[in-house]
Amino acid sequence: MRPLYQFSGQDSFLHHLDPRTKLIFVVSYLLISFLVPQPWILFFLLILAIWALAGISPAEYYPFILLMLPIMAAIALVHIFLIEGAPYLWSTQLGPVQVGASWPGLRVGLDLGFRLGTMGLAFTLFAMTTEPFQWGMAMYRWKLPYKVAFMFAFAIRLYPLIQEEFLVIQRALRARGSGALSSFNPLVFFPGVVTAAVPLGLSAIRRSQDIALAMELRGLNLPEETGRPRVLFREVKLRPIDLLIMAGCLAALGALLGLRLFTHVLG
């Protein structure tokens, strides 16, 4: 299994889209999920879209879904009890207090949970189908300084390596008789994270020093030194399909916003 949020490297329609297009799609999709009454449809639609248009099956990111499910369930559960209103699924009198699980609360909770899940999934779609350097260079094209754009992309490239290191450290902790990082008890888990932070942090510092040196030796600062401008070998530019999708997303978002305003005014 790949580490979460790692670029999948496949060759698909979604992989070929410009990062800026995907960014606008993701933002629009998230906003739309707050405008429509059934966000769960968008959640499952996104899973289907990732599968059909990027060739990435849910089996490749199921740990993310497993991670999201309890959070979504917790949000729903909290709202069941927080929001009052008939009909009640269950209720009881605890002394002077009436405690009840309301149907409207469940609906609001589930909607919020699915919206959160959709946000996470949308980011998964973006990360798994977007090569970080393409993203970085797209930002460079939008006038972000080269070094900032490059370092930003590099940080994303480094993330899966740190995730892998974390797994090794988790095993190393188990080898020393500590199952802290596998524990569901926060009082055990968080001290385990602090313990794991020592090797993880030191390794990250060492790695970043080595990488910074390698970058220097490969000429990161040569353009400033010589005055010869840097040339980008790979062209990053928007194609007609990118423009079409961007326009479609913005139009859909605008239409839904308009509809919401219109119904609000009428209501």
Add this chain to the structure above:
Amino acid sequence: MEIIRLEGVGFAFPGERPLLHDVDLTVREGEVVALVGPTGCGKSTLLHICSGVIPHFIGGELSGTVRVLGLDTRRASLARVAEHLGAVTQDPENQLFNLIVADEVAWGMENRGLDRARIEEGLSRALEFFRIPHLRNRITYDLSGGEKQRVVLAANHAPEPRLFILDDPTSQLDPIGAEEVLAGIRGLAERGQTILLVENRLEEVWSLVHRVILLDRGTIQLDLPRDELDRHLDRFAEARVPLPQTVELGARLRRRGLPVPPLPPDPDRAAELLRGVRPAPAPPPAPEEDRPTRVRVEGLGYTYPPPRRTRALREVDLDLPAGSVVAVVGQNGSGKTTLARCLSGHLRPGSGRVQVDGRDVHRMSVRERAATVGYVFQNPDHQIFKDPVLEDVLFGPLNLGLGRAEALERAERVLRALDLWEVRHLHPFRLSKGGRQRLAIASIAVMQPSVMVIDEPTTGQDLQESSAIMTLLVQLAREAGQTVVVITHAMHLVAAHCDLMAVLCEGQVIAFGRPETVFREEALLRRTFVKPPPITALGNRLDMEPRPLSVDQAVERLAPSRLEVAGR
């Protein structure tokens, strides 16, 4: 033309003892110069000085004159010094910062402002040169270690540097990866590229090296043409730097008065020169001890989940005796690490089981397992959790529920045995790499598991440190009756220290037995890119019975014989 000129060079970190002093070195255009020396002798520091990293990136007190490619490295910026050089270090992972191979190789040329047509030309040329055009659109973190290092070489080669500085570029690679990288370096040398390299396996670069420089105690001790090295055996032994085994054998036989010509590192050619040799009969082998089985592996199988889906282990059966050191060898991807992780209970097998003293390790709790099977990971830095050294060693026993007094008693014993007691109050990261490796072993040994599984315990260590670690593991096995399983690519250490070896190929055990027996099966071993140590391979060619596992054994067997040497 002089590419590198160092005169009276010294270097020290502020307030510390000099790492280098009085270094004079000249490297001319087209020369390939190997720098050898024990760990900590200053090899990497010298390379940093030659590449301008010192003083620009690493600060300190640099004295003397350093001129590289005609530039005074103190006055020129690092970017200017690096403009015409290629620098490759040990770990390819820390030299790759793009995601796609083509971007990585093009990056240096982009920084030099070459136009797109020249970048495309340079990219194709570099990929062809290192025989990796098929990797052009691959993601770098999906590549093998050897492929990654060849990408790094290609990325450095693409802007056509005038000097290559290579710091032990094969030390972290498996045999096939190292061979791929060495083939690339040979290609560079054949093209007349100037190369200054640190490479601990001299036999691998023997044919391309013009000069060898021995660095020890902070300065250059010897600077010699390659063919004169075997006249200075004692000096190399003193510096704990191994010469290629057959080269050393030739020199030692000559010392004993035998008419042996200088032997090359290649066992085939060395055997030709020693044809007609009649080795002395070997003493009768020591009777094999009958040791009870400690680890029983039955029908072990494992397939990685999607998207990888690799069938890493297939029906593996092994019986590992108590009190023995067992090597697991094989090409990367052969299933070694998967087997080790199943043995230690970190991976649940798809089929079969692993039993230690009759108990299934996968039915044990985290604590029970840690107390039964210890696992030492390859990178010691991933296993350091506490400060100072003593607390780090105590971490495991305290997790197992031992009282502090008992844990302290055990820790003292282990730290003393591993020569770490004197540094028990230091922060673990102040120890050398070898020291940290010993600490990783100590932190597992202190839990007194019945089985210890150790992944590549000698990576990046010199001969003396590697031998010290292996000797210690043998000692643990003999004294505590532990079964020690070592995953390694270092065949000379397997030959010298291990009782048994298991050879894995495509998830199956294709050979299992004593090294002396297994190393005879060269054709079988080739399936998984394992080569016997050169001295044992020479023994195979000369039909020596039993096969020598060290240079000492070969000398003892050959020295008394009458040699009929080819060409004489």
